[in-house]
Amino acid sequence: MGSEIKSVGVIGAGQMGCGIAQVSAASGYQVQIYDLSPDRIEAGLATINGNLARQVANGKMSEEQRKASLARISGSADLNDLASADIVIEAATEDESVKRKIYSSVCPVLKPDAILATNTSSLSITRLASASDRPEKFMGIHFMNPVPVMKLVELVRGIATDEATFKSARAFVTSLEKEITVAEDFPAFIVNRILLPMINEAIYTLYEGVGSVDAIDTAMKLGANHPMGPLQLADFIGLDTCLSIMQVLHDGLADSKYRPCPLLVKYVEAGWLGRKSGRGFYDYRGEVPVPTR
Numbered sequence: 212m213g214s215e216i217k218s219v220g221v222i223g224a225g226q227m228g229c230g231i232a233q234v235s236a237a238s239g240y241q242v243q244i245y246d247l248s249p250d251r252i253e254a255g256l257a258t259i260n261g262n263l264a265r266q267v268a269n270g271k272m273s274e275e276q277r278k279a280s281l282a283r284i285s286g287s288a289d290l291n292d293l294a295s296a297d298i299v300i301e302a303a304t305e306d307e308s309v310k311r312k313i314y315s316s317v318c319p320v321l322k323p324d325a326i327l328a329t330n331t332s333s334l335s336i337t338r339l340a341s342a343s344d345r346p347e348k349f350m351g352i353h354f355m356n357p358v359p360v361m362k363l364v365e366l367v368r369g370i371a372t373d374e375a376t377f378k379s380a381r382a383f384v385t386s387l388e389k390e391i392t393v394a395e396d397f398p399a400f401i402v403n404r405i406l407l408p409m410i411n412e413a414i415y416t417l418y419e420g421v422g423s424v425d426a427i428d429t430a431m432k433l434g435a436n437h438p439m440g441p442l443q444l445a446d447f448i449g450l451d452t453c454l455s456i457m458q459v460l461h462d463g464l465a466d467s468k469y470r471p472c473p474l475l476v477k478y479v480e481a482g483w484l485g486r487k488s489g490r491g492f493y494d495y496r497g498e499v500p501v502p503t504r
């Protein structure tokens with residue numbers, strides 16, 4: 212465990228928030244996970260429990276470690292429960308207005324020296340920091356999905372982030388046995404600046420009829436040695452998140468090469484958000500995923 216940080220608050224019990232809570236608890240931190248929706252918290256804790264049980268089954272963790280990890284996590288729909296956290300990592304929906312509202316309600320609750328971090332995939336850390344009461348103690352800690360599996364975490368300073376905050380965040384992330392890469396505060400940082408235009412191009416390839424879902428994913432798996440096809444990966448990330456990132460790239464860099472594919476927009480408008488909603492470029496409601504085009 213990092214020396215200064217002992218307790219971790221997580222805002223948002225979605226796929227990322229739960230992953231961050233899980234790895235933090237497994238590394239010995241006390242974790243409080245908050246979401247607006249008690250149902251999401253309950254579902255999130257069940258997911259964490261299932262993931263930890265799988266790690267026991269795979270011999271990566273003992274039954275005692277699983278129990279101890281689980282006992283270190285509590286869920287709450289009351290923001291006041293984040294009052295004792297040394298660091299709070301916000302992993303709520305990728306929507307700037309949602310995040311800004313969260314900071315204005317959570318900041319008065321936090322300890323004055325608590326670090327506030329965001330797991331945003333694309334939004335400006337400097338701009339988000341300005342919606343908090345502590346821009347010098349605010350930074351981007353960008354975990355990858357799925358958090359328990361992916362080694363990388365991008366660290367992003369805002370213009371005002373102080374060195375002590377950066378060092379504490381780096382020590383915290385290192386204690387989770389993750390590797391760090393440092394990115395400057397530009398739209399979508401490093402990984403998504405490169406990954407999302409590739410995914411968007413795969414959706415254009417589908418939209419223009421160059422190939423089917425299956426053809427495109429097979430082409431990139433076998434032809435470029437990607438472990439997942441780009442459309443499968445888009446479903447995994449969440450199509451709403453993919454669209455938000457493309458919009459941030461398009462708006463932030465003002466280059467038409469980042470124009471979100473209209474087919475991506477249509478899927479999001481339909482509520483077909485990928486795995487998390489049961490349907491995206493694949494339909495996950497049956498035994499095996501079936502391409503939707």
Ligand SMILES: NC(=O)c1ccc[n+]([C@@H]2O[C@H](COP(=O)([O-])OP(=O)(O)OC[C@H]3O[C@@H](n4cnc5c(N)ncnc54)[C@H](O)[C@@H]3O)[C@@H](O)[C@H]2O)c1
Binds near residue numbers: 222301306
């Ligand atoms: N999905 C990915 O692959 C990925 C990877 C890295 C980073 N991220 C980032 O992580 C964040 C979360 O993404 P996700 O995929 O977990 O999304 P998700 O849709 O699975 O979860 C978002 C959660 O935020 C909650 N939420 C919404 N408004 C809230 C509020 N006001 N207060 C508290 N909780 C609120 C929702 O109830 C939901 O449980 C986003 O910023 C996203 O860009 C996502």
